[in-house]
Amino acid sequence: MLADLTNNPPPPPTPMRTFVRRVKIYAPLVVLLAVILSVVQLVRPLPEPKLTMTAKKSYTFEGAAPALPWPKEGQAFMAASGLGTVGTFGEQKPIAIGSVAKTMTAYVILKNHPLKKGEQGPMIDVDKTAVEDGKKDAEGESTVNTLKEGDKISQYDALAAIMIPSANNVARLLARWDTGGDQEAFVKKMNDTARELGMTNTTYTDPSGLDATTVSTAEDQVKLGLKVVEMPELVAITKLPNWQDPSGKVWRNWNDLVPYNGSLGIKTGSTSKAGGNLLFAAEKQVGKTRQLIVGAVLGQHGVPILGTAIAASKNIMLATQKSLTNAAVVKKGDVVGYVDDGLGGRTPVVAGADVEAVGWPSLTVDIRLSHGDSKLPQTATAGTEVGVLTVGEGASQVKVPVILKNDLAAPGIGSKLTRIG
Numbered sequence: 001m002l003a004d005l006t007n008n009p010p011p012p013p014t015p016m017r018t019f020v021r022r023v024k025i026y027a028p029l030v031v032l033l034a035v036i037l038s039v040v041q042l043v044r045p046l047p048e049p050k051l052t053m054t055a056k057k058s059y060t061f062e063g064a065a066p067a068l069p070w071p072k073e074g075q076a077f078m079a080a081s082g083l084g085t086v087g088t089f090g091e092q093k094p095i096a097i098g099s100v101a102k103t104m105t106a107y108v109i110l111k112n113h114p115l116k117k118g119e120q121g122p123m124i125d126v127d128k129t130a131v132e133d134g135k136k137d138a139e140g141e142s143t144v145n146t147l148k149e150g151d152k153i154s155q156y157d158a159l160a161a162i163m164i165p166s167a168n169n170v171a172r173l174l175a176r177w178d179t180g181g182d183q184e185a186f187v188k189k190m191n192d193t194a195r196e197l198g199m200t201n202t203t204y205t206d207p208s209g210l211d212a213t214t215v216s217t218a219e220d221q222v223k224l225g226l227k228v229v230e231m232p233e234l235v236a237i238t239k240l241p242n243w244q245d246p247s248g249k250v251w252r253n254w255n256d257l258v259p260y261n262g263s264l265g266i267k268t269g270s271t272s273k274a275g276g277n278l279l280f281a282a283e284k285q286v287g288k289t290r291q292l293i294v295g296a297v298l299g300q301h302g303v304p305i306l307g308t309a310i311a312a313s314k315n316i317m318l319a320t321q322k323s324l325t326n327a328a329v330v331k332k333g334d335v336v337g338y339v340d341d342g343l344g345g346r347t348p349v350v351a352g353a354d355v356e357a358v359g360w361p362s363l364t365v366d367i368r369l370s371h372g373d374s375k376l377p378q379t380a381t382a383g384t385e386v387g388v389l390t391v392g393e394g395a396s397q398v399k400v401p402v403i404l405k406n407d408l409a410a411p412g413i414g415s416k417l418t419r420i421g
Helices: 002-006 015-043 098-112 128-139 155-163 168-179 183-196 218-228 232-238 305-323 413-418
Strands: 050-053 058-060 075-080 084-089 123-125 152-154 242-244 250-252 263-271 275-286 289-300 325-330 335-340 346-351 355-359 364-370 385-391 398-404
Touching (some): 050 364, 075 305, 098 168, 098 183, 098 218, 123 155, 123 168, 152 155, 155 263, 218 289, 275 305, 289 305, 289 355, 355 364, 355 385
Antiparallel strands (some): 058 364, 275 289, 325 355, 346 398, 385 398
């Protein structure tokens, strides 16, 4: 057009003139696009910071696995809360367990009717059946024979009656109370609970354990025992050396391990069919941790049968307590990981305290790093707590805070502009 107006012919096209012309046309568009992309990159939400562990994910205690003094017959199982199996003895096949079954009765009652510390719980009417059953002590049954029809007994005392003098009549009374009189419905609850706990070799046919058809294994009973030690209201009963009933009569705990060597009791059981049986628990202070251990010895027929089971349990318990030890895993100030801001920035984090693991020789415990319940901050000063380092599980679990070694700064402009994705 310019050439037509000026009557001058346009300059002949050349590659350079073509390139310059295209630059003049597209350069502003490219600059505008770059500005838009830069603004988008700068205002995009920042990725959530993540906590990454660099420390070892496990620790193995040195030495050979402990050799426990197992009984000569029957079966046994030993475990530590949060740490796993210490050892096992004999074929874990279902056998009669006697009054050890009352552990599940007490567990189901407390799951359905929780007690708080110091509470006696609801009052339970003593029915005619409980009184008549109480007279079966003359036939060799374990009962509390001081109950009278029309009296009331607290839930706490009823639990003490089944766990200390092992009262069959009170176990049946509790079953009827819980289900409105349907003892079979309560037995179903016992079996349903056993399935929930993974007790695959256990069958309950009565709430007292008197029936020889109520069977289990030492391993299964330890699974239940590990749950029982998490119930302080029940352990407060099982560790008593004796209990005084509402009439004033004092009943002894048949578990002679109580109250020595940190024993927490749990439940004895003995019949001519089942032999002597004991589900037991104990505690030991290891470093700063209160470690709980649970074991079971079943099918002891030495004379006396219950005494034999208790003696075998004591040997296993003491040996397990002796094998428990602690070891330094991480020292205060050790770098255990870093906060990744998602854009290439990594801020180291350190343990806020010494970390000790609890276990026994040859045991491997897990070590985990997490930010806990709160979100990781985008910015924070050195020394800010941003996570938790956890060693072990359950009662043996040790937790220490994790803090920033350096200031945690927000990603810079360069990181924001060059991020992909």
